[in-house]
Amino acid sequence: MPPQSAGTVTHLTDRRPELSAEDLAASLTPPPQFATATFDSYRPDDAYPSQADTVAYLCRFSSGPPVQKAKLFSRKPKTPPMKPGVYLDGGFGVGKTHLLAALWHAEPGRRKRFGTFIEYTALVGALGYAGAVKLLTGTTLICIDEFELDDPGDTMMMTRLLTELVGTGTRLAATSNTPPNALGEGRFAAQDFLREIHSLSEHFETLRIDGTDYRRRSLEGHATTVTDAEIDAALREAASSGLTVSDDEFAPLVEHLAVVHPSRFIRLLTDVDRILIRNVSTLTSQAAALRLVAFIDRVYDAQIPIVASGEPLDTVFTEEMLTGGFRKKYLRAMSRMMALTSTG
Secondary structure, eight states, rough: OOOOOOEEEEOOGOOOOOOOOOHHHOOOOOOOOGGOTTTTOOOTTOHHHHHHHHHHHHHHHHHHHOOOOOTTTOOOOSSOOOSSEEEEEEESSSHHHEEEEEEEHHSSSOEEEEEEEHHHHHHHHHHHHHHHHHHTTTTTTTEEOOOOOSSSHHHHHHHHHHHHHHHHEEEEEEEEOOTTTTTHHHHHHHHHHHHHHHHGGGGGGEEOOOOOOOOGGOOOSSSSBHHHHHHHHHHHHHHHHHEEEEEEEOOOOOOGGGOOOOHHHHTTTTTTEEEEEEEEOOOOOHHHHHHHHHHHHHHHTOOOOOEEEOOOOOOGGGGHTTTTTTHHHHHHHHHHHHHHHHHH
16 A cells, blocks of 8 residues: 655645636536535425425426416416525525525526625626626526625625626525524515615515524534644644645634635635634624634535634624624524534
């Protein structure tokens, strides 16, 4: 048996990834975790019928609107025509991204796009509005994961872009997160979404997906934390196993995220097999906390295990953050932090 190659240690804080407009456009596909997602591989929870109902609707949506042939003296169809857009409304961990990716895979042809809200706004920033319209015109399906309502300017810009594309025949699918087990918040999220996109809202069918976070079904407590000695041991293991691991202090890493555009976070992770983070501590800046949320989203997409020392990763957000307007983002990140550290 040939000897195993030595591992590599890298530092994310040393990386300055660049991403061209062409790279951004080429990257508009489902993340590796959902590269083979299908409607059949989604496992609806029998306790929540809305999950199976959503799958059934999306299967019909994926085949496109039925062609209605006009007949003399024919009656109007009993069922209204299917809208060109669908919005998946529900708590995190109920499989919205899986279903969105399954819909993308079910769409025939190559003229289809899948990305996060941040990736689409970055594309517009790189190409300009007219350039983005030119690139996306002719796309049969645009999937938008994690549609954000935080920045009115970005929301209205995306509204204008998507309205223009719908007018050319493009169909849309979008998701947004809402906290689980919070009475009323799920509906309010859908209403906020539809209100913010104004005229575009009439093109969307809202599907409510109830359920519990599948990541927490087998997880209790907090994100796993280790000692620095255990992190050193993980480095030695990597050296003998051929893995590439990143080794960074928490505070400098969070600071570094401020100089990298969120659309490039995925490039920070290129070829990294495991992420080591030392001395995790509570964040006091909401801007820094939101950058960390975006980073964790990309780590989760790439399914890279995290090994962290210091405070449990899911406890870095203050009580004020968890009761504020970005609560749903933090709760989603906490769920993902627990899942990522459990596999480290």
